[in-house]
Amino acid sequence: MEDFAQLLDALVYTSxxxxxxxxLADYLRKTPDPDRGWALAALTDGLDFPAxxxxxxxxxxxxxxxxxxxxxxxxxxxxxxxxxxxxWPEPAEPPSPPSVSEAVDILxxxxxxxxxxxxxxxxxxxxxxxxxxxxxxxxGAMRIGISARLAKxxxxxxxxxxxxxxxxxxxxxxxxxxxxxDWAARGAEPPSGEDLPLFRPFMxxxxxxxxxxxxxxxxxxWKWDGIRVQLVHVANDxxxxxxxxxxxxxxxxxxxxxxxxxxxxxxxxxxELLVRGSHQGGERAEQAGAASFNALQQRLGRxxxxxxxxxxxxxxxxxxDALIVEGEDLRELSWEQRRARLEAFVPRLDPARFDVSEVIxxxxxxxxxTIRERARDEAIEGVMLKRRDxxxxxxxxxGLWYKWKRDPLLIDCVxxxxxxxxxxxxxxxxxxxxxxWDGDPDKGAELLPVGKAYFGFTDEELKWLDRYVRQxxxxxxxxxxxxxxxxxxxxxxxxxxxxxxxxxxxxxxxPRISRIRMDKPAHEADRIDTLRALIxx
Amino acid sequence: MPAAxxxxxxxxxxxxxxxxxxxxxxxxxxxxxxxxxxxxxxRGGHGRTFATPATLDIMSLRYGVETQHAVPAAYGETIxxxxxxTATWLPAGHVLGSAQILLEHAGERVVVTGDFKRRADxxxxxxxxxACDVLITEAxxxxxxxxxxxxxxxxxxxxxARQANADRCVLVGAYALGKAQRLIAELRLAGYRAPxxxxxxxxxxxxxxxxxxxxxxxxxxxxGLPKAALMGQIVVCPPSALNDRWSxxxxxxxxxxxxxxxxVRQRARQRNVELPLVISDHADWDELTRTIExxxxxxxxxxxxxxxxLLRWCELHQRKARALALVxxxxxxx
Numbered sequence: 001m002e003d004f005a006q007l008l009d010a011l012v013y014t015s016x017x018x019x020x021x022x023x024l025a026d027y028l029r030k031t032p033d034p035d036r037g038w039a040l041a042a043l044t045d046g047l048d049f050p051a052x053x054x055x056x057x058x059x060x061x062x063x064x065x066x067x068x069x070x071x072x073x074x075x076x077x078x079x080x081x082x083x084x085x086x087x088w089p090e091p092a093e094p095p096s097p098p099s100v101s102e103a104v105d106i107l108x109x110x111x112x113x114x115x116x117x118x119x120x121x122x123x124x125x126x127x128x129x130x131x132x133x134x135x136x137x138x139x140g141a142m143r144i145g146i147s148a149r150l151a152k153x154x155x156x157x158x159x160x161x162x163x164x165x166x167x168x169x170x171x172x173x174x175x176x177x178x179x180x181x182d183w184a185a186r187g188a189e190p191p192s193g194e195d196l197p198l199f200r201p202f203m204x205x206x207x208x209x210x211x212x213x214x215x216x217x218x219x220x221x222w223k224w225d226g227i228r229v230q231l232v233h234v235a236n237d238x239x240x241x242x243x244x245x246x247x248x249x250x251x252x253x254x255x256x257x258x259x260x261x262x263x264x265x266x267x268x269x270x271x272e273l274l275v276r277g278s279h280q281g282g283e284r285a286e287q288a289g290a291a292s293f294n295a296l297q298q299r300l301g302r303x304x305x306x307x308x309x310x311x312x313x314x315x316x317x318x319x320x321d322a323l324i325v326e327g328e329d330l331r332e333l334s335w336e337q338r339r340a341r342l343e344a345f346v347p348r349l350d351p352a353r354f355d356v357s358e359v360i361x362x363x364x365x366x367x368x369x370t371i372r373e374r375a376r377d378e379a380i381e382g383v384m385l386k387r388r389d390x391x392x393x394x395x396x397x398x399g400l401w402y403k404w405k406r407d408p409l410l411i412d413c414v415x416x417x418x419x420x421x422x423x424x425x426x427x428x429x430x431x432x433x434x435x436x437w438d439g440d441p442d443k444g445a446e447l448l449p450v451g452k453a454y455f456g457f458t459d460e461e462l463k464w465l466d467r468y469v470r471q472x473x474x475x476x477x478x479x480x481x482x483x484x485x486x487x488x489x490x491x492x493x494x495x496x497x498x499x500x501x502x503x504x505x506x507x508x509x510x511p512r513i514s515r516i517r518m519d520k521p522a523h524e525a526d527r528i529d530t531l532r533a534l535i536x537x
Numbered sequence: 538m539p540a541a542x543x544x545x546x547x548x549x550x551x552x553x554x555x556x557x558x559x560x561x562x563x564x565x566x567x568x569x570x571x572x573x574x575x576x577x578x579x580r581g582g583h584g585r586t587f588a589t590p591a592t593l594d595i596m597s598l599r600y601g602v603e604t605q606h607a608v609p610a611a612y613g614e615t616i617x618x619x620x621x622x623t624a625t626w627l628p629a630g631h632v633l634g635s636a637q638i639l640l641e642h643a644g645e646r647v648v649v650t651g652d653f654k655r656r657a658d659x660x661x662x663x664x665x666x667x668a669c670d671v672l673i674t675e676a677x678x679x680x681x682x683x684x685x686x687x688x689x690x691x692x693x694x695x696x697x698a699r700q701a702n703a704d705r706c707v708l709v710g711a712y713a714l715g716k717a718q719r720l721i722a723e724l725r726l727a728g729y730r731a732p733x734x735x736x737x738x739x740x741x742x743x744x745x746x747x748x749x750x751x752x753x754x755x756x757x758x759x760x761g762l763p764k765a766a767l768m769g770q771i772v773v774c775p776p777s778a779l780n781d782r783w784s785x786x787x788x789x790x791x792x793x794x795x796x797x798x799x800x801v802r803q804r805a806r807q808r809n810v811e812l813p814l815v816i817s818d819h820a821d822w823d824e825l826t827r828t829i830e831x832x833x834x835x836x837x838x839x840x841x842x843x844x845x846x847l848l849r850w851c852e853l854h855q856r857k858a859r860a861l862a863l864v865x866x867x868x869x870x871x
Contacts, residue, residue, distance in 0.1 A: 012802050013811045065681065066853055072846045073682045077801050086682040086800070132802075426803040 001097040001126065003031060004039050005133035011144050020146065024154035029185075035100040037176025040155065042137040044148045047175060051110040052119060052138040054080050060120060064089055075479040078426020081135035088131055091124040098125060100137070101176070107138050148249070149201075149395070159184035167394055171198040171249070197232040197243040199251075200268055200323055200331075201394035205384060205401035212365060213385060213402065219335065220360040220368055222375070223382040223403055224318055225293045225494075226274040227300070231317065233263045240264060244273075255302050256315050262353035266326050267345070270392075271319035271357070275299065279536075280379045290318070292379065293509060294497050319346060320357040320384075323392055331392040338392065368404075375406045379495065379536050382406045408492035409534055410514060411436070412525045414447055415487040418469040419480050421454060428462055429469040429481060430454050432513065434489050436504070436531055441523040447485060448504040448528060456492065456512030465516070488517040488525050496534050504528055506535070540836045541647050541671045543622070544640065546861035551649060551673065551840075553640065555620025558587075560638060560649050570624055572651025573635035574599065574714055587616060589626050591634025591749055595714065598745055612636065612662065629653040630664035631818050632715030633746055639667055647671040648832070654817065655824040656688065659722040660715070660751045664828075672834035673861075676842035677819040678797050685797055685821040691814040692720075692727050698791055698812050699771055706734075706767045707812065708790035710776035713739050715818050717773050718746045720795050721753045724771070732757045734767060736774035736783070764788040780809055797821070826850055 007027045014020050024043075028036050041047045057080060061070050065087050077083040098106065103122065110118050119138075123131050136142055152170060156163040161184050169191050173180050182188035229252070230245040242260045244253045253260040256273065263269075274280075275298075277291025291313070299305070299313050322342040323331050330338045339359075346356050360383060362368035372383050382405035390400040413434035421430035431454040439445030457465065468487060475482040492514035499507035506528070545552045550562035558568040565582035572578055572588075574595030579588070581600035588596065590609045596602040610616050610626040617623050621643070626636040631652045640647045646669040653664050653675065678685075699707045711717040717739050724733065732755040735743060743756055759772055768788045778784060779792055797817025798804040805813040820828060825847060829837055837858040839847050844860040851858035 009802070012806060013813065015806075015809055066849065068849045069681050069846055072843070072849070073680050076680055076843065077682055078803055082802060083682060086684070425807075426801070428807075 001100055001103055001130055001133060003027070004035070004042075004100050004137070005126075005129045007039070008133050008136060008142075008144065009129060011146060017150070020150065021154045021157055024146070024151065025158035028155060028158040033178060033181055034176035037178060037181060038100045038104045038137075040151060040177060041175030042140065043142060043146050044151045045140050045142065047104070047137065047140055049107045049110065049138055051112050051115040052107055054139055054141070056115055056119070057081070057084050057135060057139070060084075060116065061087055071478070075420055076427055078420060078422045079141075081139060081141065082132055084135055085128050085131035088123055088128075093124070095127050095130065096125045097130050098122070103134060103137065155180075155184065164394060165190065167201045168198075171200075172196040195234050195236050197234045197241045199230060199232065199243070199245045199249045201249075202228065202230065202247060202270065203321070203392050203394065203401060204396040205403040206396055206398065208385065208402040208404040211402065215362060215364050215368065217387055217389070218385045218402075219339075219388055220362050220371075221320060221357050221384045221386065222360065222380050223384050223405065224272040224274055224290060224357070225280060225379070225381040226272040226290065226296055226318075229259075229271060229273045229317060230323075231259070231263050231267070231269045231271070233266050235266050240266075255299065255305065257305060258310055259315055259317060259353055262350045265345075265348060266324075267322065268324040269317075269319050269342075270321035270323060271317040271354075273315060273317050275313045275315055292495075292497065294507075314352075316353050316355065318355055318357045321392060333391065334389045335386050335392075336388050372404060372406055380406075381494065405494075408494060408514070409496070411491055411493070411531055412517060412520060413450060413489050413491050414485050414522045414525045415469075415483050415489060416447055416449055416485060417480050417482050418465075425454075425462070428466045430462055430466070432465075432489070434491060435485075437523075437525060437527045438504075439527065441525075445527075449502065450504045450506055450528070450531060451491065451493070451508040451511040453489075453491065453511045453513050456514055457516070461516060486522050488520040488522055489513050490515040490517055495536065496531055498535055504531075506531055541645055543642050543645075544647055544671070546838070546840075551861070553618070553620075553622055553642075555642060556618035556622040557620070558618055558622070558624075561651065568618075570638055571596070572629065572638060572649065573631055575632070575652065575712075578651060587624065589634045589636050592636070593634075594745060594749070595634060595742075598741060599714075610636075627665050627667055628662040630655065630658055630661060633661050633718070633749055633751065635661060635715075637664070637667065639669065645670045647673065648834075649673040650675060650828075652677065652819055653828075654820045655828065656685070658719055658818070659726060660719050660746060666828060666831045669832060669834050671836045671838060672829065672832050673838040673840060674825065674828065674847075675819065676825060676839050676844045676847040678817065678821050679825055679839070679843035679847040681822045681846065683797060683800055683821045684823060685800070685817050686815055688723055688816055689727070691795070691816050692723050694812065695724075695771070695793060695814060696727065696729060698793070699769065702791060703769045705789045705791055706770045706772050706787050707793055708772045708774060708779065708784060708787060709814070710779040710792070710794040710796075710808075710810075711773055711816075712796075712818075713775045714742050716795055716816065717775075718743060718751060718753060719818065720773065720816065721756070722751060725752060725754045729771075730754065731770065734759045734762070734770055734772040736772070736778050738775050738778070739773055759786070776808070829856065830854075 010023050061084050074083045152166045153163050156166045179191040183190045228247040233242045242263045243251055244256050244260050246252050274290035275295045278289040279292040281289035322338055325345055375382055385402040387400045413436055415432055416435045417433040418429040419431040421428055433449050433452045435447035435449045437445045438448050469481055472484045473481045474484050491511050493508040493511040495509045497507050543555050549564050551560040558570055559566045560570045561572055561578040562569050567584040569583040570587045574592045579596050581602055585606050586602055587608045593607045593609055612628055615623050615625045623641045625639040629635040629637045629651050638649045648667050648669040655664055711720050721733055734757050791812055792810050793812035793814055794810045795814040795816040799813035799815045837851055839860045848858050848860055
């Protein structure tokens with residue numbers, strides 16, 4: 001546990017990607033099985049101890065520390081595990097830290113009934129850094145800037161194997177990944193995944209920004225406003241298995257059972273998950289439309305789905321790529337060849353659940369720009385550009401795929417409340433609630449909150465904003481500071497929808513701070529009516 | 538009966554109407570009583586400035602406070618102010634010259650701690666708890682997560698990092714007044730005899746400490762030295778210089794920072810610190826609460842910092858307390 005705690009701290013304090021890779025690779029090489037596998041799982045969010053949740057830790061703390069002092073501390077530190085590690089009463093006995101695998105065994109054996117006795121006993125065996133590491137391992141909320149991709153790259157580096165192979169073999173494996181270490185460190189046969197419904201890493205796009213591409217080399221598609229999914233079906237003895245994976249590789253099959261059950265031919269497909277409706281797609285909405293992201297949101301995050309949900313918000317997948325079809329790996333083929341295979345394949349599937357994303361005809365980038373302008377009227381996010389001769393490669397490779405979102409909408413709002421952030425921004429007032437006027441501010445109109453944003457600004461601007469909030473606070477409500485309503489933000493957002501959840505009756509999609517308008521007096525900020533006029537529901 | 542009605546917290550300082558004096562005012566006033574030399578407490582431009590001789594020396598070095606406007610008050614010395622108010626300067630253990638100010642009037646005693654700590658510090662005499670009716674305390678680290686470790690552990694970490702990296706230097710960001718000199722003095726106490734290299738902004742203050750009899754050993758300016766000469770060495774700079782272009786002249790520095798805030802990982806990360814050293818010149822949570830218990834005042838007033846938590850502690854311990862909404866005291870670099 002000490003080595004793991006040391007690794008965590010070293011990772012926290014290291015900002016360079018290469019240095020992080022070195023630290024991790026060193027640890028993986030030097031640490032014995034199964035400790036290194038458990039540690040790797042903890043770092044990539046692959047461990048789950050049902051009895052040990054944030055709320056349990058919080059409750060244990062509340063029995064030992066005054067709840068108000070706990071809340072103030074948590075708010076300042078910005079991380080439950082770290083707060084708990086610092087507030088935990090120092091045990092009288094000297095530390096006797098368990099190994100990582102011993103800790104994992106104990107954590108895994110805890111039940112709701114025993115956790116309140118066994119977790120404190122485990123914490124009492126550790127010092128503050130050890131407690132931090134244990135709680136991070138137990139709850140999985142690492143927030144130390146290690147993506148799954150970085151961990152896999154470090155694994156590849158540690159044993160001098162290809163990262164694409166690591167990605168490929170990783171997904172069928174569970175912690176502590178012994179076959180994976182046997183393969184990489186000891187030259188054993190790689191774990192086979194042929195008849196397992198494995199996730200394959202997505203191919204991702206760069207923003208187009210200032211890049212100019214020749215439309216002779218690229219195909220264009222609409223960028224639909226849903227969620228990216230990968231569908232995997234494998235045939236096996238028990239009649240086949242289908243998985244729906246989200247962009248992060250999470251299995252969301254249970255959330256979308258109608259999709260999972262509709263794919264019955266072995267394949268790995270890439271597409272956008274949407275809900276039927278007429279919000280997106282303008283004139284084409286009749287035959288090829290989709291509901292707003294808002295509608296899709298009703299379906300997200302559910303572990304079980306009611307019949308009514310399935311009827312009210314029927315999901316389908318708009319496919320745009322095929323990675324594997326009936327055992328044949330297409331990833332080395334060009335986009336054009338894969339597209340042809342996809343178009344030939346989709347008619348074999350249920351049309352209620354699957355269609356193919358339309359290719360936009362545009363001879364030049366200017367022509368595409370004009371078409372993209374229309375995207376807002378049709379409530380589509382923008383367009384995608386895909387190089388016609390590009391293979392399907394994991395991650396974000398320069399020059400192959402581009403996303404070209406439509407320009408955001410802008411509105412001037414007034415800062416009303418600020419709250420401290422988490423993680424990297426802990427103790428900074430970095431979450432801002434802003435409002436628009438409900439009438440003429442010179443005739444006594446009031447501000448109504450219309451949204452909340454916590455990014456869009458630089459680190460320098462954040463420091464400035466943090467100081468501004470502290471100096472312009474008029475009231476505090478626990479962790480929230482009410483400011484004097486003098487600062488104007490230009491807020492960028494993708495769309496706005498009617499919402500019963502907010503007092504203003506509006507909900508913005510993807511709002512972010514686009515500029516701090518120090519030059520603009522608050523009474524010149526926009527009114528609610530201006531924002532309401534932008535609703536396209 | 539409300540305590541000490543002859544003292545009034547204003548947004549920019551503590552005011553004593555019968556004497557027409559301010560304590561650590563944030564703007565120029567006719568008469569200022571100053572606890573210590575940090576910029577947020579000691580500002581220039583006052584009519585008269587009352588402070589310890591060391592604090593006056595620091596102020597004259599930093600803000601050019603003119604000596605004919607300065608009234609020195611040695612530790613333990615009582616000065617009669619107007620309106621039958623007396624003031625006595627007592628050690629606060631924060632930095633060289635730092636003092637608590639004991640105010641007495643109409644049979645009541647009020648102690649303003651200024652910034653203080655209870656740990657040993659080779660650069661200044663220790664804090665003395667003084668009985669009083671009203672204790673006006675700081676709360677910079679007024680949260681129970683702040684428990685500063687023994688300084689010897691942190692010094693050992695610093696020396697180990699230096700030892701393990703012969704081809705790099707350890708660059709320690711430390712407040713130019715107080716923290717830097719304490720760090721150097723502690724390194725000397727730990728037996729580290731090699732020259733310690735200084736950023737230009739540190740030199741004059743270190744010299745002033747030496748003139749006041751603090752042993753800092755061999756100090757050398759960084760300026761003009763080749764990278765090779767600094768490999769395996771310790772360099773001290775103000776926190777603002779840590780990520781500045783200035784540090785590019787150093788051999789692949791390990792960025793360290795000596796500050797109580799380093800207790801919280803994300804605070805260290807926000808400053809791109811690789812080697813956090815939890816060293817503070819402020820009282821931690823245990824020192825703050827222990828001080829209130831020892832002094833045992835009728836009322837506790839809290840000037841700046843994490844006042845909500847200390848207020849809550851007072852409430853839990855049935856102690857009368859209030860937070861003063863003073864502006865301008867921030868100790869982000871401690």
